[in-house]
Amino acid sequence: MAYVYRALANGEEDLVTAKGKAYILGQMxxxxxxDELEEQADIIERRQKKDPL
Structure with a gap:
């Protein structure tokens, strides 16, 4: 939402465009x-296979 407020305050974009871009940025x-969580889960899984409890 900060992006929306900045864009509107600076007169860079209208509300619909700013909200659309903010939505896309949120999705990204x-x-x-x-992806980071999946990578961490893979690392944990590999460690457990090497050294099971």
């Missing part, structure tokens, strides 16, 4: 977080 952020 969520995808990056999901």
């Amino acid at each position: 952020r969520d995808a990056i977080v999901a």
Whole structure:
């Protein structure tokens, strides 16, 4: 939402465009977080296979 407010305050974009871009940025952020979590899960799985409890 910060992106939306900045864009509107600076007169760079209208509300619909700013909200659309903010939505896309949010989706990109969520995808990056999901990828990082998946990578961490893979690392844990590999460690457990090497040294099971």
